[in-house]
Amino acid sequence: MGEGGALNAVLASESLPASAAPTFAPVAEPRPQVSVLLLCFRDADYIRAAIESAFAQTVPCQIIVSNDCSDDATFDIAVEMVAAYRGPHRVSVRRTERNLGVSAHFNDAMTLAHGDIIVMMAGDDIAYPERVATIVRAFDQAPDAMVLGSDFDGIGTRGEPIKVSFRVRPERYELDYYVRIGRLIGLLGATMAFRRCVYDRFGPLLGPIEDNALSLRGALLGQSLCLRQPLIQYRRHPGSVSGTVFARDEPRAVATRRRYERTVQFYRGTADDLESCLRQMPELPEPKRRLARQVLAMYRIEADAREAIIAQPRWRWLGPVMRGLAQRGLRRKSAERALKLLLPRSWFGLR
Incomplete structure (x- = not known):
C-alpha cells in the first residue's frame, strides 16, 4: 500500500x-x-x-x-x-x-x-x-x-x-x-x-x-x-x-483521601493488566513467572490495604497487613502500616 x-x-x-x-x-x-x-x-x-x-x-x-x-x-x-x-x-x-x-x-x-x-x-x-x-x-x-x-x-x-x-x-x-x-x-x-x-x-x-x-x-x-x-x-x-490524578494541588483535607482512592484504582487496574498478560504467556520461564506473581501480589495487597485504611474498620486492616508481612518487598511498608492501627486516622491525613 x-x-x-x-x-x-x-x-x-x-x-x-x-x-x-x-x-x-x-x-x-x-x-x-x-x-x-x-x-x-x-x-x-x-x-x-x-x-x-x-x-x-x-x-x-x-x-x-x-x-x-x-x-x-x-x-x-x-x-x-x-x-x-x-x-x-x-x-x-x-x-x-x-x-x-x-x-x-x-x-x-x-x-x-x-x-x-x-x-x-x-x-x-x-x-x-x-x-x-x-x-x-x-x-x-x-x-x-x-x-x-x-x-x-x-x-x-x-x-x-x-x-x-x-x-x-x-x-x-x-x-x-x-x-x-x-x-x-x-x-x-x-x-x-x-x-x-x-x-x-x-x-x-x-x-x-x-x-x-x-x-x-x-x-x-x-x-x-x-x-x-x-x-x-x-x-x-x-x-x-x-x-x-494524585491530588497534589488539592487541599490536604481532601487530597490524602482522593490520593488513596485513586491509587487503589491504579493498582487494581495495573494488577488486572499484569494478570491478563501472564495468562497470555504460557511460555514464560518459571523463575520469571514467580517474580511476576510476586509483583502481582504486591499490587493486590497494596490496593486492599489502602482501601481498608480509608473505608474499613481497623480489624479489616489486619488481612492486608499480614499478607504484606509475608510478601517479600512489602514487609517494611506493612510493618509501618501495622503501627497505624494504634494511631488516629487524622494523624496521617484521613478523617
Missing part, C-alpha cells in the same frame, strides 16, 4: 464525525520507524511548545497529535499547526468523540501508530530535539530492552526550572527490581518509549493509567532501561495529569 493508501486507511478506521476527523500534513517517505504519540487534554497554554518540540526531532517520525476531547482551544491550535507544517515528519491531528481518560485515550491513539518504536509525549511537556534519535540508538544498542524512560528537567507553568521529585531508576533492570525495592512505580510515562510488541503482544491496556502497565509489560518481555540523559522538560502545573 502506498503512502496515500495508508492515509486513507487511517481515515477509514477512525469512525469519527467529520468535525473530529484527523487532519493530515503533507507526508514524507519512507515509512517512519518511530511513531510519536503526543497525547493532550486541556493544554491550550502549552501545546504550541509541545508540538514545536515534536516537529524539531532530528529523526523523521510519524507524529500523532491526539486530543482527548478537551473543552478548550488545544485541538484548534493543533489543527492550525499541523495544517501549516512543512517538514520531514508524517504528521496528523485528531480528537476523540468523547473524553476517554488517560489509558483509554492511549489505546485509541495506538490504533493509528505504525512505527516499530512508540515514543510518548504529553501536550504540556517539551522534548529536546535529540530525544527520538537517542531513544532509537539506545534500543539498537540493547536488543533485549523493550521499554525505556529517561531523566528529565522539571519546569513550571512559565517554563521556569523547578525541582520535581521522582525516584531514579537503574540504567537497566528487570522484574526482580520491583520486588527488591518494594515500590510499585514504573517509568515516568512522560519519558517513556517502547517497542510496539509491548502493546501488540497483549492488546489494549487495562486500568486507568498507562505507565505502570507498559513498564511491567516491558519487564515481562525483556529488560527496562532508564537513560541518564534528560530528554524532556517535564512540566508540573495544577492542571497536569500528575497534579489532578
